[in-house]
Amino acid sequence: MRFGVLGFVAALFATVAVGAEARADDVAARAARLHRSAIVIDTHEDVPWELREHWADLGKDGATKHVDIPRLKKGGVGAVFFAVFTSAELAEKGQSAHVALELVDIIDRVVADHPRDLVAATTAAQIRAAHKAGKVAVLKGMEGGHALEDSLGILRVFHRLGVRYVTLTHTNSNNWADSLGDFTRTPYDPARTRKHGGLTAFGKEVVLEMNRLGLAVDVSHVSPETLRDVLAVGKAPPFASHSSCRALTDNPRNLTDDQIRAIAAAGGVVMINASSSFLDDDALKAARASKSAARADMKPTEPERKLTTLARYVDHIEHAMKLAPGAVGLGTDFDGIPDPPADFADVSYFPKLTEELLRRGHSEREVRDVLGEAFLRYLERVEQRAASPL
Numbered sequence: 001m002r003f004g005v006l007g008f009v010a011a012l013f014a015t016v017a018v019g020a021e022a023r024a025d026d027v028a029a030r031a032a033r034l035h036r037s038a039i040v041i042d043t044h045e046d047v048p049w050e051l052r053e054h055w056a057d058l059g060k061d062g063a064t065k066h067v068d069i070p071r072l073k074k075g076g077v078g079a080v081f082f083a084v085f086t087s088a089e090l091a092e093k094g095q096s097a098h099v100a101l102e103l104v105d106i107i108d109r110v111v112a113d114h115p116r117d118l119v120a121a122t123t124a125a126q127i128r129a130a131h132k133a134g135k136v137a138v139l140k141g142m143e144g145g146h147a148l149e150d151s152l153g154i155l156r157v158f159h160r161l162g163v164r165y166v167t168l169t170h171t172n173s174n175n176w177a178d179s180l181g182d183f184t185r186t187p188y189d190p191a192r193t194r195k196h197g198g199l200t201a202f203g204k205e206v207v208l209e210m211n212r213l214g215l216a217v218d219v220s221h222v223s224p225e226t227l228r229d230v231l232a233v234g235k236a237p238p239f240a241s242h243s244s245c246r247a248l249t250d251n252p253r254n255l256t257d258d259q260i261r262a263i264a265a266a267g268g269v270v271m272i273n274a275s276s277s278f279l280d281d282d283a284l285k286a287a288r289a290s291k292s293a294a295r296a297d298m299k300p301t302e303p304e305r306k307l308t309t310l311a312r313y314v315d316h317i318e319h320a321m322k323l324a325p326g327a328v329g330l331g332t333d334f335d336g337i338p339d340p341p342a343d344f345a346d347v348s349y350f351p352k353l354t355e356e357l358l359r360r361g362h363s364e365r366e367v368r369d370v371l372g373e374a375f376l377r378y379l380e381r382v383e384q385r386a387a388s389p390l
């Protein structure tokens with residue numbers, strides 16, 4: 001040995017240092033490559049409600065707070081579920097189906113206005129085809145089962161209009177399913193919205209009809225008893241379109257470890273919400289402290305917010321991945337939340353997420369699963385269940 005032991009050790013350190021730098025560059029390049037080829041799916045964005053309040057051309061920069069076509073492209077987004085969201089107030093006024101139909105129309109018009117960039121989709125195969133064609137697939141997810149106005153006929157009509165999931169409740173319990181309520185109300189009291197102790201007999205019929213049609217049952221917002229009943233009676237797996245991990249942040253909208261395991265065991269997936277108040281206890285406290293945060297899951301009313309980081313978002317994703325490998329994805333709630341992480345501020349930031357997951361040592365396959373493949377497999381399971389008699 002020409003350099004002796006010390007020289008050898010020095011050379012080894014130099015090699016390791018250069019290696020680390022090279023690896024860092026390598027991760028960025030790998031992330032960019034992986035992100036371009038992966039199908040990135042976000043299962044909850046409240047774009048239609050934003051556009052109904054303030055109409056804008058989605059093709060223009062800044063069309064809504066968190067979403068426009070230029071940012072969707074920069075973010076490498078392959079498919080989005082635009083929310084057909086109606087509030088508890090609309091349910092009280094008997095206007096929820098009416099407004100839901102207007103939101104369906106808004107989504108269809110936005111897609112029709114941008115045929116080069118967007119394409120309507122209702123199936124996993126159509127999402128894959130859109131990705132191949134270089135377009136963003138736009139799907140519809142109804143949030144707030146009250147918009148069905150207690151009618152299986154209306155459910156079937158919304159299915160024909162392209163709706164492919166229904167979040168059984170919003171912050172309000174409806175006539176057939178209990179909600180977990182409004183997490184921003186303090187003190188938080190789940191008894192406030194406990195009306196049935198889960199699903200009623202008709203609520204169970206709604207779930208089975210959704211299973212038969214191939215409409216995914218979304219359990220974000222529902223009470224623990226409703227989730228329990230969905231798991232017990234459902235013939236197809238449910239999913240959570242925009243919830244995070246209760247073990248990391250004690251927001252009642254988040255799922256407990258047992259719930260995450262149970263949803264995955266049934267064949268469902270958990271799509272992680274990017275609201276700071278879902279990801280970080282201090283941000284949750286800030287949201288609750290602010291009186292105007294009463295509708296924090298849907299309206300950006302507060303002037304001041306405590307924002308968390310992309311790293312914290314990834315902490316929640318990783319926690320769910322440990323409990324439910326291959327059954328975790330992204331349901332940011334962009335445009336429905338006032339407080340995404342400062343460094344994950346809108347749909348253009350998805351490539352940063354891919355890079356962070358790779359840096360943490362996850363395999364390309366695991367990252368692809370989180371970005372969209374886990375959800376695609378889930379959607380295929382829902383479709384297969386619909387294709388076979390219950």
Ligand SMILES: [Zn+2]
Pocket residue numbers: 143221242297336
């Ligand atoms: Zn929501």
